[in-house]
Amino acid sequence: MITLLTDFGDFYPGVMKGVILSINPNAKIVDITHNVEPQNVLQGAFLLYHSYRYFKSAIHVAVVDPGVGSKRRALAVFTKNHVFIAPDNGICYQSAAKDGIKKIFRIDESISSLVGELSYTFHGRDVFSPAAALISLQRYDFLEEIKEMEKLDIYDFKIGEKIKCKVVYVDKFGNLITNFPKEFVKAKGYICRGVKFPLVRTYSEVEVGETLALINSFNTLELSVRNGSAAELLGIKRGNVEIELEVFL
Amino acid sequence: MITLLTDFGDFYPGVMKGVILSINPNAKIVDITHNVEPQNVLQGAFLLYHSYRYFKSAIHVAVVDPGVGSKRRALAVFTKNHVFIAPDNGICYQSAAKDGIKKIFRIDESISSLVGELSYTFHGRDVFSPAAALISLQRYDFLEEIKEMEKLDIYDFKIGEKIKCKVVYVDKFGNLITNFPKEFVKAKGYICRGVKFPLVRTYSEVEVGETLALINSFNTLELSVRNGSAAELLGIKRGNVEIELEVFL
Amino acid sequence: MITLLTDFGDFYPGVMKGVILSINPNAKIVDITHNVEPQNVLQGAFLLYHSYRYFKSAIHVAVVDPGVGSKRRALAVFTKNHVFIAPDNGICYQSAAKDGIKKIFRIDESISSLVGELSYTFHGRDVFSPAAALISLQRYDFLEEIKEMEKLDIYDFKIGEKIKCKVVYVDKFGNLITNFPKEFVKAKGYICRGVKFPLVRTYSEVEVGETLALINSFNTLELSVRNGSAAELLGIKRGNVEIELEVFL
Numbered sequence: 001m002i003t004l005l006t007d008f009g010d011f012y013p014g015v016m017k018g019v020i021l022s023i024n025p026n027a028k029i030v031d032i033t034h035n036v037e038p039q040n041v042l043q044g045a046f047l048l049y050h051s052y053r054y055f056k057s058a059i060h061v062a063v064v065d066p067g068v069g070s071k072r073r074a075l076a077v078f079t080k081n082h083v084f085i086a087p088d089n090g091i092c093y094q095s096a097a098k099d100g101i102k103k104i105f106r107i108d109e110s111i112s113s114l115v116g117e118l119s120y121t122f123h124g125r126d127v128f129s130p131a132a133a134l135i136s137l138q139r140y141d142f143l144e145e146i147k148e149m150e151k152l153d154i155y156d157f158k159i160g161e162k163i164k165c166k167v168v169y170v171d172k173f174g175n176l177i178t179n180f181p182k183e184f185v186k187a188k189g190y191i192c193r194g195v196k197f198p199l200v201r202t203y204s205e206v207e208v209g210e211t212l213a214l215i216n217s218f219n220t221l222e223l224s225v226r227n228g229s230a231a232e233l234l235g236i237k238r239g240n241v242e243i244e245l246e247v248f249l
Numbered sequence: 250m251i252t253l254l255t256d257f258g259d260f261y262p263g264v265m266k267g268v269i270l271s272i273n274p275n276a277k278i279v280d281i282t283h284n285v286e287p288q289n290v291l292q293g294a295f296l297l298y299h300s301y302r303y304f305k306s307a308i309h310v311a312v313v314d315p316g317v318g319s320k321r322r323a324l325a326v327f328t329k330n331h332v333f334i335a336p337d338n339g340i341c342y343q344s345a346a347k348d349g350i351k352k353i354f355r356i357d358e359s360i361s362s363l364v365g366e367l368s369y370t371f372h373g374r375d376v377f378s379p380a381a382a383l384i385s386l387q388r389y390d391f392l393e394e395i396k397e398m399e400k401l402d403i404y405d406f407k408i409g410e411k412i413k414c415k416v417v418y419v420d421k422f423g424n425l426i427t428n429f430p431k432e433f434v435k436a437k438g439y440i441c442r443g444v445k446f447p448l449v450r451t452y453s454e455v456e457v458g459e460t461l462a463l464i465n466s467f468n469t470l471e472l473s474v475r476n477g478s479a480a481e482l483l484g485i486k487r488g489n490v491e492i493e494l495e496v497f498l
Numbered sequence: 499m500i501t502l503l504t505d506f507g508d509f510y511p512g513v514m515k516g517v518i519l520s521i522n523p524n525a526k527i528v529d530i531t532h533n534v535e536p537q538n539v540l541q542g543a544f545l546l547y548h549s550y551r552y553f554k555s556a557i558h559v560a561v562v563d564p565g566v567g568s569k570r571r572a573l574a575v576f577t578k579n580h581v582f583i584a585p586d587n588g589i590c591y592q593s594a595a596k597d598g599i600k601k602i603f604r605i606d607e608s609i610s611s612l613v614g615e616l617s618y619t620f621h622g623r624d625v626f627s628p629a630a631a632l633i634s635l636q637r638y639d640f641l642e643e644i645k646e647m648e649k650l651d652i653y654d655f656k657i658g659e660k661i662k663c664k665v666v667y668v669d670k671f672g673n674l675i676t677n678f679p680k681e682f683v684k685a686k687g688y689i690c691r692g693v694k695f696p697l698v699r700t701y702s703e704v705e706v707g708e709t710l711a712l713i714n715s716f717n718t719l720e721l722s723v724r725n726g727s728a729a730e731l732l733g734i735k736r737g738n739v740e741i742e743l744e745v746f747l
Binding site for chain 3: 007008009010011014015018019021022025038115121122
Binding site: 001003005028030031032033035047050051052054055056058169171172173201202203204205214215216217222227 | 256257258259260261263264266267268270271274284287288315316317318319364368369370371374375
């Protein structure tokens, strides 16, 4: 099983599937998302962390790669139950650490010869896809063990007079998914940009059109409007936006 | 075969697939759509009705679920050739009735323990996906038979001096798909919001940029602009909008 | 293996998959894209040309079909390694020619009886999907050999005082993908609509927010803004737009 998570949007993922299936025609490929916001590595890391574990065991290709074509390394990280294939920019660090890192490898980019010439712009096709396909066939000869990888903390927040955290993801409903974890949510509600969000358990506890805060399926704090869009209400249209929250008790 | 139809947009469906494939690694999963408009149960019902029958036999997971986390029931409806798994809000009623309802079951939400803790916001992951996976393995021990389910009429229209019907779906081309059935389309054309739509058989019968009405692949009346957008022309950007049609003969 | 490339957007492709899998339950279906711009045959042809070859051997269904319901023919083109199934409007010509055309067939539209009645608007469902499914089962009795097919040149550009070429595709990042081929890119940069785009090898060679031109993964010239959108900068929001490029040396 190979999963794909990228910021590529449309078309490019279809090409990746062609590459994978040409090397391993029996590969089972599952799309997680291809709509990570452009170059938003933090969002990619957050969404990977909250999807990989719903697979028992899989090869996860996660490509949000502002450094494509530069010297940044391409990684294959083997963990207890999974393999993560990604650029070395922190996108898979917290997922790998959570599952338990066993070995970190650098991918030899010359495997792009299986596809064609190595492009400067689309290593999703030329490097990461053939790497996933080869690993799915238990071929590892293109991997060189290394010691370290880039780290990235998806749960970087501060509690002081106000809570400083981030909206990491805005879903299709306009819900604002923050990186403020469940364990620290102890108030009766939160004020963000002057708007009150009373804490409830689920959307249907308030009237249509009213604001609410809840613990979402990511186990973080979410700001929402029932059958409406908190994203529009607060003018936060994409992720990786710092917010300040005031508590009310 | 398991199909998925939701209003979840991006990312969340990938998690559902992880859950399903962790329980039944051999499941074949097909996406119908994940872009039903938020909370638009009628649109979900309409699109399910016009897709399920193109599968010979399948388990259809249909989740547009404004009542998630409340007391609304989760259903598994067994019909002649299919199984429908959905919240009890009418979304699968007409599809199930059309195929011939054999038995209606309530899903025991405690199957969410296969996934983790039951969330208050994402039963697509916690309840409906494991239910589909278990049923695909012919495991039924979490089902309790019930007598009734919620009903919803996707063909609710009125013929009087004017025709009162609904735009139920706006496709990517900007075509306005109504719920006014083929059998009742007998005019030379229709006037909607002051604009004339002459009835033809297919788009290419009028000039580029001109309006037209036709019987579409849903077997309902559709208002369209050749190589243009009727949605923009009439200012109808989403489904579940009541319209009035005047006939011209 | 069957691939799908259409301008259908959402929902309709799910129905196509139902049709295919009802005829051949073992078919493996891969989406290339369903977001070709409405009726943009040139873009469909360009994207098909740059995806089909990453599959070793497949049946490619490519439907951008402004002439649906008219007299235009439905084709199945057998090439050295692939089969292309498409309306006869040039969309698969250059791909088929590149791989080496062996035989061109007209599809008998009466195969729609496998699905239901032949609609006037959705031959993706009624004709092209059953054709792909039957061919994947090596059933060919609905094919009639013909001599010719429509042609379309995706690399139609002119070099004079200025270069006249086309933006054929705008990707999710806002990169402007032109049809001006790598072999002719010899300048230090290009000026388009008054904006300078210096030629580099990859995005990370310029500062965030700066313009650049490069040879992309399509092996054509691309105009880009690092971590930004050239589409917004130049006001080019969709493909099939003629542009003029001035060279700087």
